[in-house]
Amino acid sequence: MTLRVSVIGTSYLGATHAAGMAEFGHEVIGIDIDEDKVKVLNAGQSHIFEVGLEPLLEKHTATGRLRFTTDYTQIADWADVHFLALGTPSQANGAADLSQLHAAVESLAPLLTEPCLVVGKSTVPVGTAMALEARIRGLAPAGDAVEVAWNPEFLREAYAVEDTLHPDRLVFGTHSRHALEVLDEVYALPISDRTPVVRCDIATAELIKVAANSFLATKISFINAMAQMCQAAGGDVTLLADAIGFDNRIGREFLNAGLGFGGGCLPKDIAALAYRADELGVNVLSDFIHAVEAINDGQRTEIADLAIEQAGGDVTGKRIAVLGAAFKPGTDDTRNSPALTVADRLHAAGADVRIYDPEARLPPREGFTQVASVEQAMLGAEVVLHLTEWPEFRQLDPEKFADLVKAKVLIDARLKLHAPTWRNAGWKVVQIGRAATM
Numbered sequence: 001m002t003l004r005v006s007v008i009g010t011s012y013l014g015a016t017h018a019a020g021m022a023e024f025g026h027e028v029i030g031i032d033i034d035e036d037k038v039k040v041l042n043a044g045q046s047h048i049f050e051v052g053l054e055p056l057l058e059k060h061t062a063t064g065r066l067r068f069t070t071d072y073t074q075i076a077d078w079a080d081v082h083f084l085a086l087g088t089p090s091q092a093n094g095a096a097d098l099s100q101l102h103a104a105v106e107s108l109a110p111l112l113t114e115p116c117l118v119v120g121k122s123t124v125p126v127g128t129a130m131a132l133e134a135r136i137r138g139l140a141p142a143g144d145a146v147e148v149a150w151n152p153e154f155l156r157e158a159y160a161v162e163d164t165l166h167p168d169r170l171v172f173g174t175h176s177r178h179a180l181e182v183l184d185e186v187y188a189l190p191i192s193d194r195t196p197v198v199r200c201d202i203a204t205a206e207l208i209k210v211a212a213n214s215f216l217a218t219k220i221s222f223i224n225a226m227a228q229m230c231q232a233a234g235g236d237v238t239l240l241a242d243a244i245g246f247d248n249r250i251g252r253e254f255l256n257a258g259l260g261f262g263g264g265c266l267p268k269d270i271a272a273l274a275y276r277a278d279e280l281g282v283n284v285l286s287d288f289i290h291a292v293e294a295i296n297d298g299q300r301t302e303i304a305d306l307a308i309e310q311a312g313g314d315v316t317g318k319r320i321a322v323l324g325a326a327f328k329p330g331t332d333d334t335r336n337s338p339a340l341t342v343a344d345r346l347h348a349a350g351a352d353v354r355i356y357d358p359e360a361r362l363p364p365r366e367g368f369t370q371v372a373s374v375e376q377a378m379l380g381a382e383v384v385l386h387l388t389e390w391p392e393f394r395q396l397d398p399e400k401f402a403d404l405v406k407a408k409v410l411i412d413a414r415l416k417l418h419a420p421t422w423r424n425a426g427w428k429v430v431q432i433g434r435a436a437t438m
């Protein structure tokens with residue numbers, strides 16, 4: 001059955017979800033307070049770099065099945081289901097900032113005179129959904145005929161469309177039979193695709209999401225701690241990860257050692273879980289998460305220190321080439337990017353940092369210069385840092401850059417370049433957790 005669906009917030013999550021809902025056959029209106037985004041999306045274009053998103057936007061805006069607006073009156077009583085896809089960034093103390101969700105609810109709820117379902121997709125601290133439901137029911141003329149459910153989202157940037165159309169699993173957190181039936185209807189297509197569906201209470205749904213991200217972060221910090229161990233003992237962390245990854249109970253994914261995790265999700269979500277755990281007196285969980293965070297922060301410091309060491313202990317006035325600015329390949333997103341933390345540290349230490357990324361566009365900022373090619377980044381560099389593992393960096397021919405750089409020193413912080421090829425071309429290659437002979 002075709003439903004009328006609104007998606008509130010149209011960034012990495014919301015724009016993809018809106019396009020996905022249209023692909024599932026629903027009539028969709030996306031809403032955002034950012035007029036520029038709405039304009040671009042209505043033209044069938046994407047305001048972010050995400051493979052496969054633009055063709056979907058183009059296809060469904062062309063038929064009118066998918067539209068975007070800034071006007072809440074257009075969605076309020078029109079939609080059967082309102083999805084909340086607002087940002088939930090970190091506050092300085094680590095707690096989730098829920099102000100975007102609150103503002104959206106203040107705009108939407110007073111306009112709701114008909115029964116409808118409001119479904120949260122944003123990642124939130126446990127307890128948020130029920131508090132939002134009370135607030136909405138208090139403001140909405142429809143009162144208790146408005147219900148809240150939570151359907152957390154697990155899409156990865158760079159695979160957002162694929163993950164939306166073919167999710168690994170769906171989680172429906174509800175407190176009524178009716179809400180469950182509506183969610184079953186919304187996702188009728190992927191469900192028929194044999195996607196596992198976890199039907200649970202709302203608190204469990206909120207917690208599943210942060211548990212998933214915390215577990216992923218834990219795997220990365222564990223392997224980075226093992227990289228330190230390999231470094232100290234002369235072992236090879238990549239072979240170690242391959243070997244333990246063959247065990248199905250462990251799995252090879254998220255065991256890539258290097259610069260650690262960043263982005264708009266993992267760091268803020270685990271910080272918010274630690275904060276909420278402390279609020280609820282579950283200190284054993286917050287202590288655990290703080291250890292994961294400390295290892296992750298340590299990787300960034302280690303790589304910046306290594307660059308300074310390789311430059312002879314002082315980078316003042318020295319040129320450093322940074323390959324990669326996005327928090328991972330396949331996206332233009334630089335939120336909490338490990339690469340930028342390292343670049344910032346080197347700038348603060350006095351270096352002249354030249355940074356190249358195939359997709360991420362940095363706003364002009366003091367400290368480093370974004371350049372348009374690898375060659376420009378390498379020109380005159382005394383150390384080259386590989387910080388985001390874009391596939392194109394693996395194709396680089398080290399011979400080609402030998403005369404451009406001032407010193408042939410490469411720090412491969414993602415352990416993804418073929419070190420023997422670089423060494424054969426006369427480069428010194430440093431990889432944390434891998435012996436220099438690898």
Ligand SMILES: NC(=O)c1ccc[n+]([C@@H]2O[C@H](COP(=O)([O-])OP(=O)(O)OC[C@H]3O[C@@H](n4cnc5c(N)ncnc54)[C@H](O)[C@@H]3O)[C@@H](O)[C@H]2O)c1
Binds near residue numbers: 012014031085154
């Ligand atoms: N980015 C991801 O890959 C991803 C994946 C799964 C879950 N999530 C979660 O989904 C949520 C959204 O993530 P994001 O990365 O898209 O966030 P974001 O901060 O990039 O986007 C939020 C969007 O909401 C808009 N907005 C703010 N206030 C509004 C209002 N009052 N009314 C309408 N629109 C408003 C903003 O203009 C922006 O476009 C977060 O909770 C995040 O943790 C994100």
Ligand SMILES: O=c1ccn([C@@H]2O[C@H](COP(=O)(O)OP(=O)(O)O[C@H]3O[C@H](CO)[C@@H](O)[C@H](O)[C@H]3O)[C@@H](O)[C@H]2O)c(=O)[nH]1
Binds near residue numbers: 262
């Ligand atoms: O073995 C690995 C795998 C990843 N990373 C880093 O970890 C970070 C996060 O990567 P990834 O999880 O792929 O990125 P996101 O797109 O932020 O996706 C995460 O965050 C989303 C928002 O909550 C969730 O929906 C996804 O399921 C979850 O994977 C990046 O900086 C990666 O470079 C590593 O260092 N080693």
